[in-house]
Amino acid sequence: MDISADLLINAIVAGLMLGGFYAAVTLGISISFGILDIVNIAHPAFIILGCYIAYIVNINFGVDPIVVAIVMLPAFYALGAAIYQVYYFAFERRGQESLRGLAFFFGLLFITEVVLILVFGVDYRYVEAPYIGPTLHFGYVDFPLRMLVPCAVALVLFGGLQLFLSRTFIGRAINAVAQDQLALQLMAIDPIRIKRIAFAISIATCAIGGALLIVIQPVEPSVGREYIGRVFAICVLGGLGSLPGTLIAAMLLGVVESLTATFYGPSWAPAVSFGFLLVTLAVRPAGLLGRR
Amino acid sequence: MRLPKFHMPAFILLTTVVGAIIYALFVFAHVDYLFFAGYVVLQFIVLAIAWNILGGYCGYVNFGSAAFFACGAYTAVALHKFDGKIDDVFGDGAFGSALHAVFPLPIPVLIVIAGIVSGLIGLGTGYLTLRLRGAFFAIATLALAVVLQTLVVNWDFVGGSRGAYIIRPQTVPLIGNYIQYLFLLMLVLAVASICIARAIECSQLGFGFATIRDDELAAEASGVPTLRLKLIATTISGALMGMAGAPLPYYIGYLEPSSAFGLAYAVNSIAMPMIGGTTSWVGPLIGAILLGTLQQIATVTISSAVNLLIVGLLLVGFVIVAPNGLTGLVQDWLRKRKQP
Numbered sequence: 001m002d003i004s005a006d007l008l009i010n011a012i013v014a015g016l017m018l019g020g021f022y023a024a025v026t027l028g029i030s031i032s033f034g035i036l037d038i039v040n041i042a043h044p045a046f047i048i049l050g051c052y053i054a055y056i057v058n059i060n061f062g063v064d065p066i067v068v069a070i071v072m073l074p075a076f077y078a079l080g081a082a083i084y085q086v087y088y089f090a091f092e093r094r095g096q097e098s099l100r101g102l103a104f105f106f107g108l109l110f111i112t113e114v115v116l117i118l119v120f121g122v123d124y125r126y127v128e129a130p131y132i133g134p135t136l137h138f139g140y141v142d143f144p145l146r147m148l149v150p151c152a153v154a155l156v157l158f159g160g161l162q163l164f165l166s167r168t169f170i171g172r173a174i175n176a177v178a179q180d181q182l183a184l185q186l187m188a189i190d191p192i193r194i195k196r197i198a199f200a201i202s203i204a205t206c207a208i209g210g211a212l213l214i215v216i217q218p219v220e221p222s223v224g225r226e227y228i229g230r231v232f233a234i235c236v237l238g239g240l241g242s243l244p245g246t247l248i249a250a251m252l253l254g255v256v257e258s259l260t261a262t263f264y265g266p267s268w269a270p271a272v273s274f275g276f277l278l279v280t281l282a283v284r285p286a287g288l289l290g291r292r
Numbered sequence: 293m294r295l296p297k298f299h300m301p302a303f304i305l306l307t308t309v310v311g312a313i314i315y316a317l318f319v320f321a322h323v324d325y326l327f328f329a330g331y332v333v334l335q336f337i338v339l340a341i342a343w344n345i346l347g348g349y350c351g352y353v354n355f356g357s358a359a360f361f362a363c364g365a366y367t368a369v370a371l372h373k374f375d376g377k378i379d380d381v382f383g384d385g386a387f388g389s390a391l392h393a394v395f396p397l398p399i400p401v402l403i404v405i406a407g408i409v410s411g412l413i414g415l416g417t418g419y420l421t422l423r424l425r426g427a428f429f430a431i432a433t434l435a436l437a438v439v440l441q442t443l444v445v446n447w448d449f450v451g452g453s454r455g456a457y458i459i460r461p462q463t464v465p466l467i468g469n470y471i472q473y474l475f476l477l478m479l480v481l482a483v484a485s486i487c488i489a490r491a492i493e494c495s496q497l498g499f500g501f502a503t504i505r506d507d508e509l510a511a512e513a514s515g516v517p518t519l520r521l522k523l524i525a526t527t528i529s530g531a532l533m534g535m536a537g538a539p540l541p542y543y544i545g546y547l548e549p550s551s552a553f554g555l556a557y558a559v560n561s562i563a564m565p566m567i568g569g570t571t572s573w574v575g576p577l578i579g580a581i582l583l584g585t586l587q588q589i590a591t592v593t594i595s596s597a598v599n600l601l602i603v604g605l606l607l608v609g610f611v612i613v614a615p616n617g618l619t620g621l622v623q624d625w626l627r628k629r630k631q632p
Contacts, residue, residue, distance in 0.1 A: 037427075039431070041355070041431070041434060090611070090612040090615075091611075096615060098351060098426050099347065099351050099353055099570075102355075103563075103566055103611050106353075106607075107563075107604050107607040110607075114597060114604060118597050118601065222555075225555070228435065228438070229434065229439070232434075233435070236431075265446075267445055267446055270439065273435065274435040278420050281421050285428075
């Protein structure tokens with residue numbers, strides 16, 4: 001195979017930008033699965049929901065998709081809080097989260113996808129924004145704004161959440177609830193409330209992740225399925241609950257996927273994440289920067 | 293639900309007789325559509341019982357039923373395509389003519405091979421992920437479906453993303469109509485899987501599975517070989533799913549990756565045991581018959597997307613409101629009636 005230098009560098013740069021975006025999509029899973037031990041496999045479905053909300057507002061009112069996402073944050077936060085409440089009363093309190101809780105989230109994933117198909121059909125939808133189209137050139141390296149803007153937004157979101165989790169009281173309480181729920185109770189903090197806030201934040205990130213996704217590529221309802229393997233692979237590889245690990249793993253997966261797509265064809269890209277997942281689970285289940 | 297206790301040989305005899313009666317009734321009714329619809333319901337019975345061997349008995353969720361199912365279907369397609377390629381690969385030599393004597397393989401043989409292939413995939417996935425927390429296995433099976441689909445899409449030999457046509461013969465010796473033959477095969481598979489599930493429940497294996505479901509740590513500490521038991525369950529479950537998939541290409545005549553790997557198979561094989569009840573083989577059987585029939589009716593009268601929505605809503609509703617399924621509801625009701 002003939003690997004030319006500029007093709008290689010462009011693939012790596014594209015992979016890094018893709019990785020930044022993957023980090024934003026995985027953030028929510030890092031919080032819900034990594035910190036709270038809630039296996040929210042419906043996460044990608046909420047991201048697709050975020051895509052479609054950005055799409056509806058963008059097409060009808062011409063609002064920038066990322067602005068829509070920021071406006072929609074409280075709504076997604078409320079949705080997340082509501083879902084956690086149902087999950088807590090129906091499964092976590094009864095100790096049935098492993099089997100029925102998983103089935104519950106799987107049902108949510110399925111319902112969201114089918115409803116979106118019923119309402120919008122299986123056509124690909126896309127948004128319009130000034131930064132979709134133009135490309136910056138530095139030497140022979142291309143930076144399509146369509147990728148660069150989502151990557152930048154993702155990094156801002158990432159940094160913000162990392163600061164929130166490490167500096168604020170609630171952020172530290174969220175980390176604490178993962179380690180010792182009883183100790184948290186002894187400090188007169190309601191662990192359920194902390195978990196509800198954390199889960200709601202994880203769903204809120206879906207609003208942003210969804211808007212970024214529909215900026216990067218056209219979306220149809222079943223696109224979310226490709227992201228299930230991807231987000232969990234990143235989350236596990238990065239190490240459960242470690243945000244810096246998540247970022248590193250996302251970049252790594254982005255680069256490898258981009259290289260695979262460039263040199264072997266894009267139809268192979270979905271298999272990469274599964275390979276990552278299996279190798280990580282087999283060799284180092286704790287991930288790169290894991291907590292256990 | 294307190295069922296009369298039968299010894300295993302008596303149970304096998306009984307289910308076989310019930311199966312034979314069902315087949316006789318269907319033949320007597322002599323409506324081709326019944327065979328087509330019945331085939332799908334039976335296929336879901338096999339899938340649901342197979343899922344329940346791992347999910348219900350051991351408490352490990354498999355989201356990749358569609359992957360195992362499609363793996364069986366594509367094993368059949370690959371062997372079917374191989375039949376047409378024998379001359380190109382081996383020429384007219386002795387080996388080629390020997391292969392011609394064996395191929396095309398009859399469907400029962402395809403079913404067995406598909407079972408072996410899917411069972412091995414289950415074993416492999418299980419070996420890599422079952423040593424960890426249960427959630428990892430569930431996630432790996434979800435991803436497995438995406439990856440196997442990617443492989444099949446890129447595998448031109450079985451048609452790639454264009455799909456593969458299978459031309460099935462019109463009639464079969466002894467049985468007649470081809471769809472009757474497929475129906476009979478699936479009926480035998482369903483009876484077999486019910487017997488396997490029941491045999492597991494009554495054996496030491498079943499008790500071992502139950503200890504894993506109830507408290508894996510305690511089981512491990514008291515010397516139950518949990519990893520080995522989980523691997524056995526995954527292999528049996530995967531093999532049965534693959535076997536259910538093997539006749540699919542002959543049933544639909546045209547197989548493409550997105551239909552074989554459809555999320556509908558995955559969600560149905562979880563929803564049916566969950567709605568019926570997961571503790572014994574009765575639950576998935578009831579769930580599969582109810583949901584399968586309901587979907588056959590809804591597909592004809594409403595639309596296939598709406599019927600999937602119904603399945604999803606029923607699944608979520610049941611796991612929240614009635615976590616032990618219909619059999620659990622009946623048990624509760626019987627218990628309440630006993631103690632007024």
